Amino acid sequence: MSDTHSHESFSHHIRRYLIVFFALIAGTIFTVWASFIHFESRAVNIGLALVIASTKAFLVAGYFMHLMSEKKMIYSILAFTAFFFVGLMGLTLWSSHDFPWNTVFH
Amino acid sequence: MEIPYTTEARPDTGLYNAKVGIWLFLASEVMLFGALFSTYILLRVGAPDNLWPHGWLNVPVGTANTIVLITSSITTVMAWASLKLNNFGKFKLYHACTILCACTFVGIKSYEYHDKFVHYEFALTDGKYADGHMVENKLIKGDDGSYTGYAVIKGHEVNNREELYDLNVVHPKSSGTEAQAEAASAHEKHKEIRVEGPKIKAMSNYGPWHNTYTAIYFTLTGLHALHVIGGALVIGFLWGPGAKMWKTDPERFTNRIEISGLFWHFVDLVWIFLFPVLYLL
Numbered sequence: 001m002s003d004t005h006s007h008e009s010f011s012h013h014i015r016r017y018l019i020v021f022f023a024l025i026a027g028t029i030f031t032v033w034a035s036f037i038h039f040e041s042r043a044v045n046i047g048l049a050l051v052i053a054s055t056k057a058f059l060v061a062g063y064f065m066h067l068m069s070e071k072k073m074i075y076s077i078l079a080f081t082a083f084f085f086v087g088l089m090g091l092t093l094w095s096s097h098d099f100p101w102n103t104v105f106h
Numbered sequence: 107m108e109i110p111y112t113t114e115a116r117p118d119t120g121l122y123n124a125k126v127g128i129w130l131f132l133a134s135e136v137m138l139f140g141a142l143f144s145t146y147i148l149l150r151v152g153a154p155d156n157l158w159p160h161g162w163l164n165v166p167v168g169t170a171n172t173i174v175l176i177t178s179s180i181t182t183v184m185a186w187a188s189l190k191l192n193n194f195g196k197f198k199l200y201h202a203c204t205i206l207c208a209c210t211f212v213g214i215k216s217y218e219y220h221d222k223f224v225h226y227e228f229a230l231t232d233g234k235y236a237d238g239h240m241v242e243n244k245l246i247k248g249d250d251g252s253y254t255g256y257a258v259i260k261g262h263e264v265n266n267r268e269e270l271y272d273l274n275v276v277h278p279k280s281s282g283t284e285a286q287a288e289a290a291s292a293h294e295k296h297k298e299i300r301v302e303g304p305k306i307k308a309m310s311n312y313g314p315w316h317n318t319y320t321a322i323y324f325t326l327t328g329l330h331a332l333h334v335i336g337g338a339l340v341i342g343f344l345w346g347p348g349a350k351m352w353k354t355d356p357e358r359f360t361n362r363i364e365i366s367g368l369f370w371h372f373v374d375l376v377w378i379f380l381f382p383v384l385y386l387l
Contacts, residue, residue: 021180035386049382081133
């Protein structure tokens with residue numbers, strides 16, 4: 001972020017931080033509430049919780065970590081991270097279909 | 107020797123060096139936690155049907171801890187904004203709140219861990235299972251693995267071990283059948299049970315060794331808690347002795363607060379996923 005912010009523009013930022021804070025609190029309450037809804041499949045609960053969590057993560061990364069207005073260099077680093085993270089999750093889901101059932105001891 | 111680009115932007119990156127450094131570090135952190143989330147997914151899909159635990163963690167306590175961490179995130183960003191506005195007093199106030207929130211989070215987490223370490227499951231020789239929190243432990247383990255003495259737990263006894271796994275599944279109001287209502291009331295009404303040593307086939311508390319769920323729960327939350335402690339130590343240093351830099355080099359000090367803040371927000375971001383995955387789903 002630029003270092004030459006005026007007090008006025010910073011007040012604007014602070015208002016935004018507060019809005020994000022309340023949105024995160026609301027998101028947390030919504031996640032808990034949604035987890036108690038009995039959908040036909042638990043997959044719906046999982047999908048909904050992950051959508052809410054991703055929205056909250058976007059708010060934290062975008063506003064608190066200033067990713068909405070960062071330099072190109074940071075985006076380049078994160079593009080590599082995103083590629084490998086998505087790859088890791090893709091491989092995980094792919095291999096989960098081949099995973100031998102009932103092999104994990106409880 | 108003077109460290110270059112602590113405040114001014116490096117021409118090729120357009121950023122001061124520490125900012126590139128912290129983002130590279132956070133990129134590696136994403137992969138570290140990503141690997142553990144991948145482990146969680148594989149353990150969960152590989153678990154036998156109906157044997158992945160639900161309702162083992164206290165949701166109100168977990169929700170409270172989530173709110174504590176979110177609060178620490180706003181105080182962190184406000185501390186940095188205060189320095190940008192040249193208000194050192196407010197910075198001190200906001201970051202004191204951050205440190206307080208960090209201590210609260212670790213305190214609540216410790217309480218949750220303790221709760222798991224005093225929670226025991228007993229496999230009994232008559233095929234039943236006793237499960238509950240230890241009240242009195244007078245058990246002595248012999249060389250052959252058998253037990254003498256007795257233990258008193260506050261909990262319940264079940265015939266089928268599966269009943270211990272999904273504590274959310276039975277709701278007498280929504281289900282209706284008598285058997286389910288009975289099972290539900292067994293979950294709800296915890297009473298003191300005396301478990302005789304010779305009747306114990308096997309026993310274990312709910313530590314990381316209990317099953318794959320507790321193993322991944324302690325690994326994920328333990329690693330996260332270490333990050334919280336590490337972040338709190340850095341923020342504590344910058345709040346205390348490290349704050350002297352504000353007088354000599356305010357711009358560099360403000361950048362240090364931004365860098366430590368980025369780490370702290372990342373810790374919050376990880377918890378945003380950990381909370382639903384471990385407590386709610």
